[in-house]
Amino acid sequence: MYTMPMMELRNVSDFFKGKTILVTGATGFLAKVFVEKILRVQPDIKKLYLLVRASDPYLATQRLHNEIFKKDLFRVVQDKWGADFGSFICNKVVAVAGDVSRDMFGLIDVKLSQEMLDDINIIVHSAASTNLDERFDVAMGTNTMGAFNVLNFAKSCRKIEIILHVSTAYVCGPGEGLVAEEPIHMGQTLNNSPRLLDINLEKHLIKEKLSELHAQNANEETITKTMKEFGMIRANLHGWQDTYSFTKAMGEMIMGNMKDNLHLIVTRPTMIVGTHSEPFPGWIEEVRTIDFLIAAYCKGTLTSFVGHSEIVLDTIPVDMVVNSMIIALLAHSKNLFKNWIYHSASSLRNPFKYSDLQDIMYSYFTKNPWVDQYGKPVVVTKKLTLYSTSMDQLPLNKGSKLERISDLYKPYFLFQGIFDDKNAEKLRIATKGVPGMNKEFNFDPKAINWKDYMMNIHFPGLVKYSIRSKM
Incomplete structure (x- = not known):
């Protein structure tokens, strides 16, 4: 049994007291939940710099308030501060207009960038382009070169203590068996190719392809379509299932x-779903990962999909991912662990x-049918049918958006791997017996009752925050 001095992890909030943190991709789903948790458990942080993509500080601040602090997610913190919430945010949070795909984030405010370099202790790099078939140039800029630029920025920070890089468990490609929490080595490919993966070559090929398209006076639609296809071709060539996992893998390298x-620290979440417990159960934003399947099923637009009944769909609530990130930061700040990669x-x-x-979908939506914009309940008459052998069996319209989505998600819904989380388990063991820790910072997947979570928390949250808001 793994043991360690429990006193070391006694107080999480003490660790963050007086700290200055930079969060990239601050308007993203996971980053928002991280920011909320930090502000809730430790209002005495020194400063929270939130990097958002915007052309100037005014627009960055607007995005921050509209896309982060006005969200229902922050209602617990708002209730706590009442009329002082606005001034609390103004004192603690700084909107930074920038872009991770650019050197030094393209910061133009010299005074602000100097303050950041002088003060930042922790960087949480969460910015990512998560579209599975993103344009290759866009995904490379954010997911691969973004990692490079964050690293360079961190090396210029005088008081930097730790960087947490948010990756994805699916950098392993279409894995089978037990997938270990191991680093990806520079140049590694997934298809046993004798030729190493060369990131500089990939960048050169992107540049070449774009030049070729511009020389042909291609319109924006053609460029986007071509660059999306090019990303998938390059990813498949090296053994990855899509541009997202490929560019995230290069970022990790x-x-x-x-x-x-x-x-x-590198955290690798699987398919992230809505909150399990904190700040309240069921908060989610947009329709993500397995949720597009649930949304299409309850609307009656999807009756069959690719998959096999015995396949394990690795999903994890967003608050558990955030809790594991926070405990990893604390443990590593005290040099308690040598492992630096964690599956969530x-x-x-x-x-x-x-x-x-x-x-569960059938059981829930027969009792609680989704109501369309005309106030009419959509009646679900049967369970989702699964086809595991060939996409041709799916009764989808050829060339439809649904067929495209099916092709993209096929590797995930037929994924044979199981993600080992022994490093994450060591973190959990280290928190056992520490007062309040298991309740306040729970990230144990065994605590999830899937039927109860889906029926009473996730589906209602999805309908309330995501499916309904899309109407």
């Missing part, structure tokens, strides 16, 4: 290979099968 003496996953310890999703 850069992080691991060029970190030098920087203290680095459920498939090993509490598997949620495709058949469970089929049963």
Whole structure:
């Protein structure tokens, strides 16, 4: 049994007291939940710099208030501060207009960038382009070169203590068996190709392809379509299933290979779903990962999809991902662990099968039918049918958006791997017995009752915050 001095992890909020934190991709789903948790558990942080993509500080501040602090997610913190909430945010949070795909984030405010370089202790790099088939140039800029630029920025920070890089568990490609929490090495490919993966070559090929398109006077639609296809071609060539996992893998290669003496943690979540408990159960934003399937099923637009009933759909609530990130930051700040890669996953310890999703969706939406914009309930008459052998069996319209989505998600809904989380388990063991820790910072997938969570928390939250808001 793994043991360690429990006193070391006694107080999470003490660790963040007086700290200055930079969060990239601050308007993203995971980053918002991280920001909310920090402001809730430790209002005495020194400063929270939130990097958002905007052309100037005014627009960055507008985005911050409209896309982050006005969200229902912050109602617990708002209730706590009441009329002082606005001034609390103004005192603690700084909107930074920038872009991770640019050197030094393209910061033009010299005074602000100097303050950041002088004060930042922790960087949480969450910015990512998460479209599976993003344009290759866009995904490379954000997911790969973004990692490079964050690393370079961190090396210029005088008081930097630690960087946490948010990756994805699916950098492993279409894995089988137990997927270990191991680094991806620079140049590694997934298809046993004798030729190493060369990131500089990929960048050169992007530049070449764009020049070629501009020389042909291609319109924006053609450029986007071509660059999306090009990304998928390059990803498949090296063994990855899509542009997203490919460019995220290259970002990890850069992080691991060029970190030098920087203290680095990489967190690899699986398919992130809505909150389990905090700040309240069921908060979610947009329709993501498995949720597009749930949304299409309850609207009656999807009756069959690719998959196999025994496949484990590795999903993890967003608040558990955030809790694991916070505990990893605390543990590494005290040099308690040598492992630096952590899966945030459920498939090993509490598997949620495709058949469970089929049963629970049918059970929920027959009792609670989705109501369309005309006030008419959509009646679900049967369980989702699964086809595991060939996409041709799916009764989808050829060339339709649904067929495209099916092709993109096929590797995830037929994924045979199980994510080992022994490093994450060591973190959990270290928190056992520490007063309040398991309640306040729970990230144990065994604590999830999947039927109860889906029926009473996730589906209602999805309908309230995401499916309904899209109407």
